[in-house]
Amino acid sequence: MTSDAIPSQLNALLPQLGADAVKLLIPYLTQLDAETGQVLVKQGDHGTDVYFLLNGKFSVFEKIQINSSEVVLNVATFPGPGVLGEVSVMTATERTATVVVIERSDCLVLTQDKFNALVKASPQTGIELLKAFGAIMYGRQSAFQNKVRGNILRESLSIEAGIAKMARYTGRVSRTSPALAKKLFSDDVKGVNYKSD
Numbered sequence: 001m002t003s004d005a006i007p008s009q010l011n012a013l014l015p016q017l018g019a020d021a022v023k024l025l026i027p028y029l030t031q032l033d034a035e036t037g038q039v040l041v042k043q044g045d046h047g048t049d050v051y052f053l054l055n056g057k058f059s060v061f062e063k064i065q066i067n068s069s070e071v072v073l074n075v076a077t078f079p080g081p082g083v084l085g086e087v088s089v090m091t092a093t094e095r096t097a098t099v100v101v102i103e104r105s106d107c108l109v110l111t112q113d114k115f116n117a118l119v120k121a122s123p124q125t126g127i128e129l130l131k132a133f134g135a136i137m138y139g140r141q142s143a144f145q146n147k148v149r150g151n152i153l154r155e156s157l158s159i160e161a162g163i164a165k166m167a168r169y170t171g172r173v174s175r176t177s178p179a180l181a182k183k184l185f186s187d188d189v190k191g192v193n194y195k196s197d
Contacts, residue, residue: 006108009054013081014132024125028118029108034101041085043098048089048112050133053080056105061098080105086133089115146192153194 010022040051060076084099119126156162167173
């Protein structure tokens with residue numbers, strides 16, 4: 001990874017941050033060559049480092065229990081570029097999954113100490129970075145919600161059957177009257193289009 005390429009790679013990863021804020025962020029980052037097999041984050045740890053994954057490939061594992069029997073699931077595999085660990089820095093909670101490098105990656109790391117120093121030196125940049133992390137989290141949550149809803153509705157024989165099935169998995173869901181819908185939303189709001197074919 002060349003230092004000349006870093007600003008453009010970070011701008012692509014964090015478009016809402018802006019070029020000036022990216023320039024302010026770069027001195028607070030540490031370069032990491034993540035090798036195949038390296039564990040970047042481990043489920044249950046209290047680490048708060050944020051990883052900017054510039055390339056490479058990664059697998060995500062979660063340990064759960066089913067009837068008190070431990071089960072480890074490989075829940076995702078994804079390529080870089082991406083951001084990893086933004087949840088922990090925003091919420092000070094434990095890591096929710098283990099992430100392993102499966103194809104060598106160039107990474108930039110923002111430690112908690114460096115993040116705190118950035119916030120002290122440039123509070124506005126810290127705020128903008130947190131907003132960018134929030135946007136990433138929102139995007140992941142929306143994608144997951146849409147995938148679950150889409151799968152439920154696609155597997156249903158009718159719209160009404162899909163709504164009833166969705167209520168079993170996601171909580172109370174019911175169809176409203178057209179009059180209530182008109183009061184709640186403007187005509188230009190369409191919402192996500194789920195296919196039930």
